[in-house]
Amino acid sequence: MYAARNLTPGFILRFAAKPVFVFAAYATFVTCLYELAGLRFLALPFVPISLLGTAVAFYVGFKNNSSYERLWEARKLWGAFVNDSRTFTVQLLDYLQPSGQLDAEALKEHQRILVYRHIAYINCLRIQLRQRKVWEEKHDPFAAIVTEKTPFVNQNLLKEIKQFLHDDEAEWLYNKSNTATHILRKQSSHLRHLHESGCVETFKQVELGRLIQAFYDHQGACERIKGYPFPRQYAFFSEVFVWLLAGVLPFGLVGELSKLGEVYVWMTIPMSVLISWVFLVMEVVGDRSENPFENSVNDVPMTAICRNIEIDLREMLGEKDIPGRIYPVRNIIM
Amino acid sequence: MYAARNLTPGFILRFAAKPVFVFAAYATFVTCLYELAGLRFLALPFVPISLLGTAVAFYVGFKNNSSYERLWEARKLWGAFVNDSRTFTVQLLDYLQPSGQLDAEALKEHQRILVYRHIAYINCLRIQLRQRKVWEEKHDPFAAIVTEKTPFVNQNLLKEIKQFLHDDEAEWLYNKSNTATHILRKQSSHLRHLHESGCVETFKQVELGRLIQAFYDHQGACERIKGYPFPRQYAFFSEVFVWLLAGVLPFGLVGELSKLGEVYVWMTIPMSVLISWVFLVMEVVGDRSENPFENSVNDVPMTAICRNIEIDLREMLGEKDIPGRIYPVRNIIM
């Protein structure tokens, strides 16, 4: 996530430089053909192009809106992880009780294991979601910025979860096809054992089971956003339309400007660049926001969220030696 | 689902070739009438056509949006099947307990039967949803691609569910008017028997019953999307409007271009094709996305999702010999 109010000039330059150059070169080429090579039939009326532009603006607006909804849904899901992690911990601490088989001290250790396994779960899911899918393999200025500027890297999954789990358990889980799914499975069976030991009443076991269900729901929704891109038939044509529009714009502008006089024709170049660039940026902003788990600058800041959850939960356990919050590095927080 | 980032040129060609040809032929015909046959009164002013185009863009945008919402809802429903299948299995494993009537070993077999019947349910629903409805019988380039390129076929329902069910039960279920509905009915009565055998407490039986309710909800929502198309009054006129617009466009363009001079008139053909094609593609993309269960390239990838559920569930049962994930064939995953 970009965490400053305004984008820096460098950021915009990187973003804008290449298409501006392409549009300028193209418009210059068209204008030269018209003006220098004298191909006067290249001039087109602008009103039909205006109709085309309006239709394209509709379509790009629709894509922008849908992409934003995907991003916002992803952010809400990680917000839900924060909320439900707090609730889960509070319930683990207040719904379990010592029994004949398990004294207060032993129960406390079980509670610690359960909370640590939950922290492992959250981090495991984060790493799983940050793996690349095929439809993301494309030169992307937003991703390039992250790679260059920030020290966040996809940590090794096994190493990460070993921080919070017993080594054997971590390795057993690591070998499952979807590790996060099986961590939750483990939480559930741990609670069954505590139920069998008399430490949790049926009703409270089921209440905790509903939180596990909620975690499966949030996880599945994240996996859906990750695994099901904005439908390609919609996304692809949006880009095609913008490039087609940019392709005919100089012809229409040459036509419109030549009406005003010879000298105006060269204004085709800045106007063409300006309008094409606005449409392209609209398209690109939507396009780069549609996948919020791709190590790009528009990502949901999962690393920071995971750390915040860890801090809250370990404070609830009464621990002292707790790592600090994660702050933005050069305005980017992951 | 189309699983690559960009559509291939072949895909687009197939998609674009026929209408481009039709539009080109029509525009050529109109231009010849005007220019060669000298029917000058065919030229029309463009501004009113522009107003028409704006109104049509609104309407097509509305259809696109609604179609996308149908597709996205369908995808969410299958995401919910993934989540609830995981929860259902975890609860079957952790909420049942051996009793006097049923020892641990026997209970384990019951759990296996319940989980396998759930896999049968998911696959049965998938096959039921992939049957064709009357409003889909139309030449559809998206469907043609699938038929040609990919080996996915609608497997025989009975054969499919026999993999996961006892043969007698499979046949009894197959003869019901809605097999999936009765598989869930069977799950519920199986749980009643386990309740009567003392293996599941009332409270937990009801909790599992709520998941069965959730499956009925998701199934019913899929059947609603399948059985209730985007209302024809909305859908049909969208197509009519686009064709009407395409029909008057060359007249307007001839008018606008003839103002610039004789030589420009022939530019009617490429401009007419371009604008008509953009509107048509907008319409067609929405039109082809509105029904997400029709064996078309825009389908929700139910086959892959069913397999993922099968893998997760059988891993939870501790099985070893598990089939692999389904990967896209020529960029298409069903």
Added chain:
Amino acid sequence: MYAARNLTPGFILRFAAKPVFVFAAYATFVTCLYELAGLRFLALPFVPISLLGTAVAFYVGFKNNSSYERLWEARKLWGAFVNDSRTFTVQLLDYLQPSGQLDAEALKEHQRILVYRHIAYINCLRIQLRQRKVWEEKHDPFAAIVTEKTPFVNQNLLKEIKQFLHDDEAEWLYNKSNTATHILRKQSSHLRHLHESGCVETFKQVELGRLIQAFYDHQGACERIKGYPFPRQYAFFSEVFVWLLAGVLPFGLVGELSKLGEVYVWMTIPMSVLISWVFLVMEVVGDRSENPFENSVNDVPMTAICRNIEIDLREMLGEKDIPGRIYPVRNIIM
């Protein structure tokens, strides 16, 4: 519901004929005044009319969207009736148990009565919703088609529910001001009696009570859509705006076309008809979809849904002699 992919030419003709004639007559009249009577000051510039058209397109688009949402909500509610009817029946069959006061045979009969009463409920609600409200009394081509073409009629409520209820109960319920509401009330008190007889545990009685609550919610939502039309202040002005636009269009077109030459002026007639018709159809399609329970061709197919529910539920009771599905008659399914 119109169940074919495309509307038939006859359907469109019926739909289009009258306004096309009106628009044509009006445009002819205006053109004659201008051209024959020589009232040259009738010509107006088109650009301001274009602005008016854009604003109207916005407003009509908003109405279309809202109408579609009403229709779609109605369809979702009837989908929810399907899902919850299945769940209700499954729970009635699996959550009740014989007791000292009521043996297995007697319980089975109680279960049959409860399920039949539910079928009565669904059909009763359907008939109540199909009664006409005052804001629907208007000549409506969609309704005319249904009246003419299809044999579906509003059956007598009492006769209909007597099929599924004891005669005395049916008559007692029929005399309530809202029969459907009191059928559910009866279901609840029947379950109370079974609870008092020891056939249903407290927890399961409450679980069934939640489904009764769900039915009240769905019923109330249908009654809300039925009883609270799309607000008249929004709906009415949408129609007024379209007619105002259609009223000024010929003046603008005469002005625009007369610029091109004398001969073009008569093109006012087809262009005016075309643009006015597109705006009118957009308006009318939304207008006719906003009330989904009015015996019109855009209705939610409640009759077919009720039959599907009846089939599923009676199959669950193990009955054999079950009526068939309802199929579209001349492409219309109610």
Added chain:
Amino acid sequence: MYAARNLTPGFILRFAAKPVFVFAAYATFVTCLYELAGLRFLALPFVPISLLGTAVAFYVGFKNNSSYERLWEARKLWGAFVNDSRTFTVQLLDYLQPSGQLDAEALKEHQRILVYRHIAYINCLRIQLRQRKVWEEKHDPFAAIVTEKTPFVNQNLLKEIKQFLHDDEAEWLYNKSNTATHILRKQSSHLRHLHESGCVETFKQVELGRLIQAFYDHQGACERIKGYPFPRQYAFFSEVFVWLLAGVLPFGLVGELSKLGEVYVWMTIPMSVLISWVFLVMEVVGDRSENPFENSVNDVPMTAICRNIEIDLREMLGEKDIPGRIYPVRNIIM
């Protein structure tokens, strides 16, 4: 709520007369300055005004949409009151049981008191919501119609609730800062007493408590809509923009029409009135719908809904002497 299909001419006249007069006077003034006073520099090009108009249409469309959502949410909330009132009554009748301390007859009286107190609650909330807030104090044609035409008045809160409550209780509640809130509080403590008398099991008490929670939710949502207007920064500028647009329109029209010839200039007046009026009506319709609890003609018909609830609930109690439904008076139902 306006309950007829179309608005009457009188209604529209009232609505339209004043702005039409203002716009006409203004346009006449501008045209005279141009034509008679010869201030030719007042003519402006129309295309930039068209751009302004498009932007304003967007903004007004956004306001319309948001206002409609507020109105629709309010109507949904009152629909939810209907549904939950039915459920609450059914559960009061079927979840309470006689106990050693309270025989069947006494319980029946308690049930009657609880249901009557609920009717008091609904009516109390209605009256509280119909009080005026400061941002509604403005001349409003919709409200004027109601004041003039209909006999509905804000009844005295105390008098109204005394119909359904014991006098002492009514007065005690009336003196609370939010009476409705404390009626629900009273329902809850009444149920606690019945629980202590053994008339309601814990589980059923909590189930009824959830309905009380639902009533608090619906009440709070109504109070939110009432107490938090559509944000003024959005609402206010929408009106400003429309008036700015209406302010420049005649200048643009004079410019456009003068191109056609001297005689056309006077057409500025009707065209200016038409376009300004359409924009103004769009704005006003949204503006007057954004607050649905203000004794205006666009209000949610709470009085009628309260009566319907009263009828349903008293029929469920088996009462005979029940007041009738409320019908629209001169097409307006409150």
Added chain:
Amino acid sequence: MYAARNLTPGFILRFAAKPVFVFAAYATFVTCLYELAGLRFLALPFVPISLLGTAVAFYVGFKNNSSYERLWEARKLWGAFVNDSRTFTVQLLDYLQPSGQLDAEALKEHQRILVYRHIAYINCLRIQLRQRKVWEEKHDPFAAIVTEKTPFVNQNLLKEIKQFLHDDEAEWLYNKSNTATHILRKQSSHLRHLHESGCVETFKQVELGRLIQAFYDHQGACERIKGYPFPRQYAFFSEVFVWLLAGVLPFGLVGELSKLGEVYVWMTIPMSVLISWVFLVMEVVGDRSENPFENSVNDVPMTAICRNIEIDLREMLGEKDIPGRIYPVRNIIM
């Protein structure tokens, strides 16, 4: 929140003055270059600028819509705090019962402590949300008005919660990294102690636990809105586009007006200011509404809501000496 129906002229002036001046200066400069310096090639055709304006209007409309949704969600969340606070208090009063260990008097004191701690929670959350984040540090006329006109200041968190909590507890909580989170944690463990003392049945303890869960959900959602701004890539370019449009507008207007004649050229200045200002205000209104917890005039009025909750809850406890409601100060209510 601005609580009057219309904004005051002073408010608008403050809002409008600076950009109007900038736009006027810029347009004057451009017009002088064209007219006085004779740089005739500066005139541009307006139609392409119109297309640009339409696209920008789309984008700004999208931002407005999204910002409004953020604001509205924030307001809904605080509405939910009101509702759930009422429910929580009612349940605390009616679901707890004296036991052998805790007599009625002692229980009453526990109830008072729990309700007071809830008031502390609400106020603590309000103060935490009103802290500034980095993306808000910008000159903002809305915030300036508040700072100047109103006496509301961010009270010291510790001082505020000490009003409702025991001093030791307040200080212990104050030292946690997220105080609000740990107040809820404390509520939960207090209820566990009451459960262990036999004052609350398991089922009711879990029901109260669900409200604590709801508070975590609402709190987390507020923190999400606070901590995750409207994505900068969307927000920033919206502003850039508006300034680019404002930058080219005078060139286009000079072009369009010079067609009408020399004298018209100076009309560039007012028209440019008008159109630029409308676009800018649209942008700014959305921009200033997107963060509803920033001590700005568009804030959710949390201070007033907290006070209303305090009044309701203390009235429920039967207290007499209760502070009054908070009223707007110079039309602003925080």
